[in-house]
Amino acid sequence: MYQTNFINSNDRLFMKVRPFVGKYSVKCADFYEQIENLQKKKMNAQWKYRPLNSEIEITNCCNQSCPHCGMAANGLGGIKYTDKELIDFVNQLYDNGIPSYSITGGEPFIEFPNMLKMIQASKGKVDVCKITSNGFWGEQPQQCFDALVEAGILENSFFVPCLMISVGEQVTPMEHTCNIFHYAIQNFSKTELTLCISSLSEYGSKSKIEEFLSVYHKLFGSFPENRVFLTENFYRNSKSIQKNASSVAGRNVAKYMEGPVRCFEPTIGKYVLPRMLVKADGSVSTCACFNPPEKLRIGNIKIESIKEVLEKINGNSYVNIIAEDGLHNFKKWIDIGKCASIPCNNECEACQYLIEEYEQLFR
Numbered sequence: 001m002y003q004t005n006f007i008n009s010n011d012r013l014f015m016k017v018r019p020f021v022g023k024y025s026v027k028c029a030d031f032y033e034q035i036e037n038l039q040k041k042k043m044n045a046q047w048k049y050r051p052l053n054s055e056i057e058i059t060n061c062c063n064q065s066c067p068h069c070g071m072a073a074n075g076l077g078g079i080k081y082t083d084k085e086l087i088d089f090v091n092q093l094y095d096n097g098i099p100s101y102s103i104t105g106g107e108p109f110i111e112f113p114n115m116l117k118m119i120q121a122s123k124g125k126v127d128v129c130k131i132t133s134n135g136f137w138g139e140q141p142q143q144c145f146d147a148l149v150e151a152g153i154l155e156n157s158f159f160v161p162c163l164m165i166s167v168g169e170q171v172t173p174m175e176h177t178c179n180i181f182h183y184a185i186q187n188f189s190k191t192e193l194t195l196c197i198s199s200l201s202e203y204g205s206k207s208k209i210e211e212f213l214s215v216y217h218k219l220f221g222s223f224p225e226n227r228v229f230l231t232e233n234f235y236r237n238s239k240s241i242q243k244n245a246s247s248v249a250g251r252n253v254a255k256y257m258e259g260p261v262r263c264f265e266p267t268i269g270k271y272v273l274p275r276m277l278v279k280a281d282g283s284v285s286t287c288a289c290f291n292p293p294e295k296l297r298i299g300n301i302k303i304e305s306i307k308e309v310l311e312k313i314n315g316n317s318y319v320n321i322i323a324e325d326g327l328h329n330f331k332k333w334i335d336i337g338k339c340a341s342i343p344c345n346n347e348c349e350a351c352q353y354l355i356e357e358y359e360q361l362f363r
């Protein structure tokens, strides 16, 4: 069974800070010290929210239309950043001490020339931590890999860059996805490029990983599962997960308040946290998770600088409550007994509930 051999990104062990073994590994042992020194020079030392990464939707257009798209992609008629805006974004990250960014969409490879310009502009300044794609470019992937290398994808200072290909509901021919992995496995070492396959799908539907492995085997022989991270999960905006998972015993707001996740503490491994999400329309959320609470959507880089956005985030009461002691900290104001009776599916839904309750109290 594939689950036994893949490096499973869902493994609870990866919740721990394990910088050299996670999906997001780092290149140097003194990573935390180096970033701390960098941020000391460029950020207000009093700030509790100091992102290690900013994920940016360089476009919300996509050439596919997955039924439960977690990225709210908008066909081919959506919006995108210009090359100038992307280069400005990179320079602002650098000026403000945010050491890395991740590229997502929509489908970012439909904006490949802009992506390359952005990566070129990052050399020696900011790392490219992760690129997520549906792999539509996989018929002959060498050209794209060559262009990425030429642009400087292997020249990061802190992070091993990660390429994540999604196969959940995507319609990319599996042969093309296999070509991408085969090429990357043959040409890049673990310390040059982390590889990840993501199979997000509708709750209850069949995972595409078996199909991927079977096609790979037919085309290229055995698949080195210990070279590739697997993220296998369900779309959080799926109606059936909401219906089914909420009834699972023990999933309630109080439970998630106990959880180990300190969302704004520096973490490397399964995640890079804190991670700021910048949407295609410029709006910024404090967390690059699915459906962050509306109240944690703070600022917009189309109308203000990243410095101003960071100032706003650090002045936000919810950010400060969560930064101090995780969701647990809401216990000071909100009845834990009531929280235990509110079903929810994940910590971010719990977070949304707690923020709304807090809002009611102080309205």
Ligand code: SF4
Residues within 6 Å of the ligand: 062, 063, 064, 065, 066, 068, 069, 070, 071, 072, 073, 105, 106, 107, 134, 166, 169, 170
């Ligand atoms: S490929 Fe990704 S961005 Fe495009 S529709 Fe599917 S899930 Fe959304």
Ligand code: SF4
Residues within 6 Å of the ligand: 263, 286, 287, 289, 292, 293, 296, 322, 327, 347, 348, 349, 351, 352
């Ligand atoms: S629980 Fe709240 S603060 Fe933590 S990642 Fe989710 S939305 Fe962000």
